[in-house]
Amino acid sequence: xxxxxxxxxxxxxxxxxxxxxxxxxxxxxxxxxxxxxxxxxxxxxxxxxxxxxxxxxxxxxxxxxxxxxxxxxxxxxxxxxxxxxxxxxxxxxxxxxxxxxxxxxxxxxxxxxxxxxxxxxxxxxxxxxxxxxxx
Amino acid sequence: xxxxxxxxxxxxxxxxxxxxxxxxxxxxxxxxxxxxxxxxxxxxxxxxxxxxxxxxxxxxxxxxxxxxxxxxxxxxxxxxxxxxxxxxxxxxxxxxxxxxxxxxxxxxxxx
Numbered sequence: 001x002x003x004x005x006x007x008x009x010x011x012x013x014x015x016x017x018x019x020x021x022x023x024x025x026x027x028x029x030x031x032x033x034x035x036x037x038x039x040x041x042x043x044x045x046x047x048x049x050x051x052x053x054x055x056x057x058x059x060x061x062x063x064x065x066x067x068x069x070x071x072x073x074x075x076x077x078x079x080x081x082x083x084x085x086x087x088x089x090x091x092x093x094x095x096x097x098x099x100x101x102x103x104x105x106x107x108x109x110x111x112x113x114x115x116x117x118x119x120x121x122x123x124x125x126x127x128x129x130x131x132x133x134x135x
Numbered sequence: 136x137x138x139x140x141x142x143x144x145x146x147x148x149x150x151x152x153x154x155x156x157x158x159x160x161x162x163x164x165x166x167x168x169x170x171x172x173x174x175x176x177x178x179x180x181x182x183x184x185x186x187x188x189x190x191x192x193x194x195x196x197x198x199x200x201x202x203x204x205x206x207x208x209x210x211x212x213x214x215x216x217x218x219x220x221x222x223x224x225x226x227x228x229x230x231x232x233x234x235x236x237x238x239x240x241x242x243x244x245x246x
Contacts, residue, residue, distance in 0.1 A: 012158045023186065037186060037217035044188045048157050093226030097203065100196060105225050106189035112224050
């Protein structure tokens with residue numbers, strides 16, 4: 001099996017359960033530990049963002065993951081308000097401890113660790129996709 | 136996530152196991168916060184932590200800030216490679232001493 005599909009409600013426990021299942025799917029598919037971790041983490045960040053900033057406690061998302069030869073490709077479609085994850089500002093990761101804020105790290109990590117990040121809005125849904133290279 | 140602690144000499148060793156994500160971050164911060172009332176030197180053993188998210192990193196950052204505000208010492212050991220990469224990218228690595236193993240961390244923190 002090199003394809004995974006699931007629907008999830010944007011709620012903390014549901015997100016946690018989903019990313020754990022995704023980790024198992026990627027591990028069983030022979031994906032290295034770095035890519036397995038990072039795909040699960042980025043998925044968690046995007047869905048958590050939908051849950052906390054999406055303004056809709058009952059937002060839901062459909063997730064599709066394919067294990068390809070050199071990368072893992074992830075597509076998410078959700079019914080939250082329009083949100084382009086490429087648009088948030090980067091945090092200052094060089095700031096000293098006393099000045100470090102606590103926000104913005106999740107989507108920053110996505111931009112650092114994923115490639116081919118795409119976003120589009122159609123049929124009143126957000127369509128976000130990204131890829132993580134296998135090592 | 137499972138969290139347990141043990142006192143070794145002057146060091147409070149906090150062993151975390153599992154996933155440090157949005158549902159684990161608040162219990163993690165609360166647990167460490169309570170410990171700072173009695174302890175000042177901490178070694179966080181992360182050898183069993185196989186998944187972190189930004190919410191988990193914020194919990195770690197909050198804990199580091201709290202311990203340092205009390206003039207305590209805090210270090211981390213046994214960090215798995217993907218988690219270490221996240222600490223590096225987000226600039227958290229320079230804020231805390233990182234040891235490969237628990238014995239190394241204990242030796243460095245022992246008085």
